[in-house]
Amino acid sequence: xxxxxxxxxxxxxxxxxxxxxxxxxxxxxxxxxxxxxxxxxxxxxxxxxxxxxxxxxxxxxxxxxxxxxxxxxxxxxxxxxxxxxxxxxxxxxxxxxxxxxx
Amino acid sequence: xxxxxxxxxxxxxxxxxxxxxxxxxxxxxxxxxxxxxxxxxxxxxxxxxxxxxxxxxxxxxxxxxxxxxxxxxxxxxxxxxxxxxxxxxxxxxxxxxxxxxxxxxxxxxxxxxxxxxxxxxxxxxxxxxxxxxxxxxxxxxxxxxxxxxxxxxxxxxxxxxxxxxxxxxxxxxxxxxxxxxxxxxxxxxxxxxxxxxxxxxxxxxxxxxxxxxxxxxxxxxxxxxxxxxxxxxxxxxxxxxxxxxxx
Amino acid sequence: xxxxxxxxxxxxxxxxxxxxxxxxxxxxxxxxxxxxxxxxxxxxxxxxxxxxxxxxxxxxxxxxxxxxxxxxxxxxxxxxxxxxxxxxxxxxxxxxxxxxxxxxxxxxxxxx
Numbered sequence: 001x002x003x004x005x006x007x008x009x010x011x012x013x014x015x016x017x018x019x020x021x022x023x024x025x026x027x028x029x030x031x032x033x034x035x036x037x038x039x040x041x042x043x044x045x046x047x048x049x050x051x052x053x054x055x056x057x058x059x060x061x062x063x064x065x066x067x068x069x070x071x072x073x074x075x076x077x078x079x080x081x082x083x084x085x086x087x088x089x090x091x092x093x094x095x096x097x098x099x100x101x102x
Numbered sequence: 103x104x105x106x107x108x109x110x111x112x113x114x115x116x117x118x119x120x121x122x123x124x125x126x127x128x129x130x131x132x133x134x135x136x137x138x139x140x141x142x143x144x145x146x147x148x149x150x151x152x153x154x155x156x157x158x159x160x161x162x163x164x165x166x167x168x169x170x171x172x173x174x175x176x177x178x179x180x181x182x183x184x185x186x187x188x189x190x191x192x193x194x195x196x197x198x199x200x201x202x203x204x205x206x207x208x209x210x211x212x213x214x215x216x217x218x219x220x221x222x223x224x225x226x227x228x229x230x231x232x233x234x235x236x237x238x239x240x241x242x243x244x245x246x247x248x249x250x251x252x253x254x255x256x257x258x259x260x261x262x263x264x265x266x267x268x269x270x271x272x273x274x275x276x277x278x279x280x281x282x283x284x285x286x287x288x289x290x291x292x293x294x295x296x297x298x299x300x301x302x303x304x305x306x307x308x309x310x311x312x313x314x315x316x317x318x319x320x321x322x323x324x325x326x327x328x329x330x331x332x333x334x335x336x337x338x339x340x341x342x343x344x345x346x347x348x349x
Numbered sequence: 350x351x352x353x354x355x356x357x358x359x360x361x362x363x364x365x366x367x368x369x370x371x372x373x374x375x376x377x378x379x380x381x382x383x384x385x386x387x388x389x390x391x392x393x394x395x396x397x398x399x400x401x402x403x404x405x406x407x408x409x410x411x412x413x414x415x416x417x418x419x420x421x422x423x424x425x426x427x428x429x430x431x432x433x434x435x436x437x438x439x440x441x442x443x444x445x446x447x448x449x450x451x452x453x454x455x456x457x458x459x460x461x
Contacts, residue, residue: 002359003362003402003403004403005136006134006326006362006363006366007366007399007402007403008135009132009135010366010369010370012116012128012131012135013128013132014354014369014370015128015131016124016125016127016128016131016371017373017374017377018377019124019127019242019375020120020121020124021377021378023111023112023120024111024112024117024120025109025110025111026108026109026111027109027382027427028380029382029424029427029431030109030377030426032386033376033377033385033386033389033424033432035375036252036389036420037245037376037377037392039415040392040393040396043408044396044399045135047400047403047405047408048364048403049138049351050136050139050403050405051105051403051404052139052140052142052424053141053142053143053146054141054143055143056439057112057145057146057150057161058146058206058403058404058405059142059145059149060149060164060165061145061149061163061170061224062376062409063162063163063165063405063408064162064165064166064170064173065371066172066405066408067162067166067170067407067408068166068173068174069164069266069417070237070411070412070415071180071181071237071313071411071441072145072177072180072181073181073420074314074415074416074419074420074423075180075184075185075320076179076184077420077423078184078320078321078324078423079184079187079188079191079320080187080193081423081424081425081427082192082323083191084188084284084353085427085430086191086192086426087429088359088431089327089434090163092438096111096194099223109380160406160407163407195450210438225410231406233406233410234407234410237409237411237415238407238410238411240415241411241414242414242417244419245414245418245419248419248422249448271383317415317419320423321419321422321423321426324423324426324427324430325426327430327433327434
């Protein structure tokens with residue numbers, strides 16, 4: 001197993017863990033953390049796939065995509081955190097509730 | 103409203119179903135990873151052959167600002183959009199520190215802010231030859247801006263006229279360059295070969311300012327509690343010397 | 350000498366991959382939210398080292414600054430705002446809420 005395959009597998013596992021935590025947990029901050037972790041897994045997969053060249057230099061196009069992706073991820077995280085704090089301020093609860101009324 | 107399951111959103115069978123689904127997805131993706139072809143050289147060979155006409159020496163900067171410049175233009179637009187969104191959730195966000203920041207933070211600000219500006223300028227400049235560029239420089243400058251917002255007492259960043267200009271100038275300059283090159287060279291964002299390096303540096307400098315300003319606005323938008331600011335004495339801008347005299 | 354360098358590289362990559370996975374698992378499953386955020390910051394720093402191993406130095410710079418630093422600061426600020434709002438709510442009313450089935454704690458994660 002060479003280096004790109006190892007990091008690609010780590011990226012896929014991170015994506016899976018993040019997706020599971022996004023679905024399972026109810027607190028909004030945990031969902032945002034889980035989205036960030038799965039995003040990091042996707043970036044790891046992209047950059048590891050860029051390393052599969054036969055020469056010494058990696059492919060720079062996925063590097064540019066991941067750089068763009070990091071900036072977009074931080075803006076989405078900031079917007080999500082602002083909305084979550086506002087939800088907590090308005091309703092007193094930062095956790096999602098069940099659908100059926102109690 | 104405490105639900106039955108504490109932290110979790112589903113009951114036990116629902117969690118098991120989610121776990122099985124995620125494990126299946128991960129297994130399929132892992133099998134795909136294992137059967138990918140070992141080498142794929144087309145794109146890197148193409149870019150290495152086109153590097154002399156791109157105007158820079160760093161392949162990642164060439165791809166970001168020249169070959170796929172449209173993506174970077176839209177990305178700066180997305181950052182601006184997120185800043186607008188965050189400020190619309192917290193409309194009375196005032197970029198001002200708390201009334202008594204910790205003295206460690208104030209010392210850190212005084213020592214590090216000149217170095218932050220210097221390092222940011224260096225990273226922006228070196229992006230042409232070595233790893234660096236606009237995004238990294240903008241992020242370092244945003245760190246300096248966040249230090250300023252949390253530690254500088256009586257420095258009211260939102261009363262300054264330069265902040266909206268700094269937030270918008272990256273997208274503005276990029277669009278102006280794109281339209282100008284469209285009028286000169288025929289295609290949107292097609293730089294003339296002799297001017298490519300200079301144009302990229304100008305666009306990156308404007309983008310650095312814009313990225314830093316947008317990231318600081320994002321931070322302030324998350325930080326602020328939507329309480330209206332106290333009127334009166336904190337709305338003037340004082341400099342650090344005056345702050346020393348007051349203390 | 351070349352094979353010993355290769356073993357060192359393989360060991361380093363293996364340990365880094367393991368550290369990334371363990372950090373992600375711990376941060377997603379810890380009951381304490383501020384511990385999860387601090388683990389997320391260290392996860393970002395380890396990810397930055399992984400980018401250097403994959404010959405992506407630009408991304409390592411951007412991840413250390415934006416991914417670890419800025420996102421961590423955003424999370425910590427938001428958590429502080431959440432806890433301050435709850436403290437204000439608890440100060441304002443001193444009876445437990447009636448809908449809590451006799452459980453007088455506050456609704457969000459307990460902070461230790």
